[in-house]
Amino acid sequence: MGLEKINLNIAESISEFELAIRKFLIKRVIYKIIFRGKGLEFDSYRDFTPNDDAADIDWKASVRANKLLIRQYTEERNLNIMFVVDVGDNMVFGSQEKLKCEYVAEMVAALSHLIITSGDRVGFILFSDKIVKTAMPEGGMEQFNLFVDFLSRPQIYGGDSKIGNVLDYLIDYLDESINCVIFVSDFIKLNKNFLDKINLISAKFETIALMVKDPLDISLPDIGREIIIEDPVTKEQMVINPRIARREYEKNAAEKEKIVIDIFKSCNVDFLRLTTDKSFVEPLANFLKERVEKRKYMVAK
Numbered sequence: 001m002g003l004e005k006i007n008l009n010i011a012e013s014i015s016e017f018e019l020a021i022r023k024f025l026i027k028r029v030i031y032k033i034i035f036r037g038k039g040l041e042f043d044s045y046r047d048f049t050p051n052d053d054a055a056d057i058d059w060k061a062s063v064r065a066n067k068l069l070i071r072q073y074t075e076e077r078n079l080n081i082m083f084v085v086d087v088g089d090n091m092v093f094g095s096q097e098k099l100k101c102e103y104v105a106e107m108v109a110a111l112s113h114l115i116i117t118s119g120d121r122v123g124f125i126l127f128s129d130k131i132v133k134t135a136m137p138e139g140g141m142e143q144f145n146l147f148v149d150f151l152s153r154p155q156i157y158g159g160d161s162k163i164g165n166v167l168d169y170l171i172d173y174l175d176e177s178i179n180c181v182i183f184v185s186d187f188i189k190l191n192k193n194f195l196d197k198i199n200l201i202s203a204k205f206e207t208i209a210l211m212v213k214d215p216l217d218i219s220l221p222d223i224g225r226e227i228i229i230e231d232p233v234t235k236e237q238m239v240i241n242p243r244i245a246r247r248e249y250e251k252n253a254a255e256k257e258k259i260v261i262d263i264f265k266s267c268n269v270d271f272l273r274l275t276t277d278k279s280f281v282e283p284l285a286n287f288l289k290e291r292v293e294k295r296k297y298m299v300a301k
Contacts, residue, residue: 003092003154007102010109010148013281017110020285045069079120079179080137082205083108084170085151086185088128088161095216096276104184104212105151107280109144111182116144123178126150127166128159137178163189167197180206183269187211187260195263202267209264210284211257211273218253218275220246 045061048054048068061069085108091101098106112122116139123137124147133150135143150156163185170181181201187209201207220242242249257273264271272287274280 003101003157006105006152006154006157007098008105008109008152010106013106013110014113016279016281017285018114020281021114021288023285045071078139079115080177081112081115081120081122081180081182082137082174082178083112083122083124083147084166084181084183085124085126086128086161087126087132087157088159089157090161090186090188091212092157093216094214094276095221096214098276100186100212100214100276101157103274103276103280105148107210107212107274107284108182108184109148109151110281111284112147113144116140122147124150125166125169126156127161127169128157129162129165130159131166131169132156134173161185161189163187163194164197167194167201170201171197174205176204178205180208182208182210184210184212186213186217188217188256190260190263192259192263195266198263198267198269202269207267207269209269209271211260211271212276212280213273214276218257219250222246 045058045065046069048057048062048070056070058069058071061071085104087101091099091104093100094102108124112124115122119139121137121139122143123135125134126132133156135146137143174181198207220240222243225241261271261273263269270287270291272283274283
């Protein structure tokens with residue numbers, strides 16, 4: 001399956017996303033916690049003040065000292081964040097304004113811009129039936145522009161999405177210099193056979209999974225005439241009546257999605273599901289905010 005043009009509005013996506021981030025008050029020092037639970041190293045204690053968040057109190061130390069104490073952390077700079085982006089045929093699909101691959105490109109551009117402008121480094125692995133492109137983490141706008149340039153090239157898209165191959169590549173290729181892996185796909189090809197590999201990756205790196213689906217991945221349209229559907233890989237075609245097949249289609253899609261969610265949950269991978277009929281901006285910003293709150297809770301315990 002080929003693409004002639006990619007329909008992207010990177011500048012608008014960045015602007016809207018960073019506006020949402022500011023609304024959720026995700027400051028740079030807290031931003032470190034989003035991508036790495038160990039991103040802040042313990043330095044010392046200090047006295048609690050009315051301006052501090054009570055969730056940051058170290059209660060065990062406070063009991064020993066007979067006063068409220070806050071943990072202070074030394075910020076680690078230059079986190080290395082690796083994006084792993086599915087560019088296979090399954091992503092070159094859409095019933096909305098944006099194809100899944102276009103939606104993903106705008107989302108990862110906005111998120112990588114936040115990372116780079118916060119002083120950290122972004123790398124990327126684009127995959128389909130092969131590893132299409134790899135770039136190790138670098139900082140600066142030159143790296144951001146390189147990432148966006150590749151995501152904007154129609155010729156990189158296509159081929160079967162072989163999840164197993166890219167998981168093997170991550171296990172063999174990435175070392176401990178990588179702090180976080182952000183995996184972006186529709187995960188249609190993910191199944192329980194890959195559980196052990198995902199466990200290995202999530203044990204080694206802070207791992208985030210962003211699932212992007214088109215509404216037609218979830219449900220068939222409510223129309224009364226027959227339509228032809230085609231497998232993008234095998235080219236096998238089938239004639240169906242959506243009204244007749246809809247219930248079974250939705251059941252099958254929900255079961256497959258539950259398997260994916262269960263895999264990520266069991267591997268301690270934070271997971272967000274997005275659909276192309278709704279903007280990624282608010283859900284993604286809120287997802288990051290929730291990661292901050294979870295990390296703060298974990299520190300407070």
